[in-house]
Amino acid sequence: MSTPAPQVRETIPALERQSKKRLSWSSYPSWFFAPAIILYVVFFALPTFSSFYFSLTRWSLFESTFIGFGNFVQFFKNPQLYTAFVHTFIYAVITSGAKVILGFLIALLLTSPIIGRSYLRAVVFFPVLLSTIGVGILFKSLLDPFHGIVNALLGIFGLPQPGWFTNPDLALYSIAGVDIWKGVGIATLIFMAGIVAIPTEYFEAARIDGATSGQLLRSITIPLARNASATVIILSLIGGLRSFDIIWATTGGGPGFTSDVLASVIYKQYQAGFFGLSTAGNVVLFLVVTAIMVPLSYFLNRRQVEL
Template sequence: MAVIGTASKTKASGKSLQSRHVSKAYPGWFYAPAAIIYGVLFLLPTLLSFFFSLTRWTLFDWEFIGFDNFLQFFSEPFLIQGTFNTLFFAFFTSGTKVVLGMLLAIWLSGPVFAKGYLRAVIFFPVLVSTVGVGITFKELMQPQDGVINASLSFFGIEGPGWLADPGMALFSVAIVDVWRGVGIATVIYLAGLAAIPQEYTEAALMDGATKLKKFRHITLPLLFPATSTVIILSLIGGLRSFDLIWAMTKGGPGFASDVLASIIFKQYQAGFYGLSTAGNVVLFIVVTAIVYPLNRWLNKREVDY
């Protein structure tokens, strides 16, 4: 599969046409428009960020200060906490989306009453504005008079402080992120399930495999491409997550739910462009150090099946 395979596994088939025909039919300039936009607005700024993270920068003027920005970054406790928050947020949301997405997809690909409605309703939050979702849940999660705690107290349960509780705020945002994004994971898994040939499961059932065995030895391994797609996409999304956190807590209370993306924005707003860019470089290192080896490992395993 692999949306995210490092290299295309299919080799160009045969050499039935001479190579000059090939280069004429598939001209290199097809790359040009995309390459220019991508190069100027993505690659160039990424390369520049390494330089400007070492400067005190006003956009008009810069002064080289070596690693001072990074030293400052890692001497502020809230910035270190922000880095750990980013990791927690990404791994929690990604892991939960994998498990829930897979279970929902397996359930919704079987015989279920009102299947179409259920699929639609689970996917629906993906469409709604992230900021709108954040604003809505911010009010639903109000500790005193919010709908969630009001309903819990109806059953005699005292609800937690959700976003107001520093120990709980990031977790609360993460739950809402799962709520919002599980539809995408479910759709990817549904597509993965649809690609499993029916003969496999039929043969397994014929051989007397139990449902659990069928899941363990057929469904789970054949769903591996879908799983690696969900893991990688949701990790990438989670590590750079900004919109929902900003709409719900702005990193608060205090710095309890700050992540790298919100720290970058705050430093940018305050006019510390060098420090903000250093934050970007830290985020770059964190994301690349986690996602790149993971992607390689997942791709290697995928070949085995």
Template sequence: MSPAPELAAHEAVTPVTHRPRKTRTWSTYPTWFFVPTIMLYVVFFALPTFSSFYFSLTRWSLFSSTFIGFGNYAQFFHNPQLYTAFTHTLIYAVITSGAKVVLGFLIALLLTSPIIGRGYLRAVVFFPVLLSTIGVGILFKSLLDPFHGIVNFLLGSVGLPQPGWFTDPNLALYSIAGVDIWKGVGIATLIFMAGIVAIPGEYFEAARIDGATSRQMLRHITVPLARGATVTVIILSLIGGLRSFDIIWATTGGGPGFTSDVLASVIYKQYQAGFYGLSTAGNVVLFLLVTAIMVPLSYVLNRNQVDL
């Protein structure tokens, strides 16, 4: 039997009750995991950074400091080698970062393709990254020695010129850049490989079905969708090039003369001479220079990125 009309009407207008929503309570428990990281950041980065800004305005030693205002900056910018070092820094950064981007991308394309010995080649490419920078500098200083180095010995044995890689004023900076590229291209390759592997395979399959060639897929799929990796490599390698010091100091010490001096080596020479406040001011200038270049560049490069 069907229910009475009055009962059916009553059920039709009876509102449906819902369970009350549970209120989500905020807990401080996960926040405590950030405390060690924040403490390390403050102690090893924030405090030294702000201290550098203060000590750059002083004439200081390990036991005393005297506030002198912007005297260190005035003296730093009157350094006769500053313009040359600044030019060398920009040249060195552009050469090393540009080469790492191009070579890293090409090697990553090779090492993500189905070739024999791919795993071994990946290890070989990345191996120089694991080596000490100072050790690499000493090694290449020996290999490229103009009189006793094995490289010039091999060149001379086949009748080729034997250049002074680190002793020729016209070659020293570019020779150091070549060593830097050899050591750092592995990181660039690794980042590009991660970006290429992350591209969905369906894009390439659809392109093959449409009759696209390998060059067309590279231009219209791989390059645009690996833009994030490209931006990362450009930023990291350019920052490293602008701040480079250790490999330059290990190979030439800024020489011959001042032909391979960069800003970091000029700053270190001032520190060696005992001008601690002056060298601190130079570090602040280098920090501001890197920031002034990288912040707008990062903004421009990160615009209109392709999201997968």
């Protein structure tokens, strides 16, 4: 086989360098990300920054008047605000904690060799596909204290028939239960992906060394599913802090203000025509969620790196 001439040997590297340079300066990668960037700017960045401005104004559909921090001062004078904050954190902790625990346990079951595993996976994930408003209306009918099927069945067996959404002591927790039923499927799916991604060689080696099922769970499954756990915690906690639609569809924040959360208080101000005030409330909610999730995300990601 003949070797290239000296001129050819010098030309080939030069052509390769020019080709790499053209490729590196190609506009293709920028245009590839352009649709996502446009959607992000139009539907998130622009409304977010606009809300910061409008929170400092008294505005209507056609005009706005700059009033500084007046909306925020008035917002924090709301007598229901403290209760709404407490309810928001209680609701977020209950729903996110239950989704993490139940999602992980169900994922363990659905990744084990059981009969009808594919069918059970579909059943668990099905509520995720339903409209949140539709789920709220459905459970409002099912849990009706006088005509609901649930209380009718409890009455047959002689059990108490509580007012799930009408009892001030039960309303918030009943809504949380509906939210858990609706959202545990996505937590289960994320955990299943994390568990399935664990190499089977780890389990096989541990079984050869005589490890029990409990030891496999504690030493392999839980540590190596930490990425999935962090994802579920972050997503479910954000959803709990921002939750509104299922609360509004079931109780509207009632009875009284016993199931009001921060988002429902903001919506009531919007209903009353205080648009600037409700915008200020949305900014407060955004800052609260950010203040909680940024350090939590940093902590969970740091733990993953250390692992």
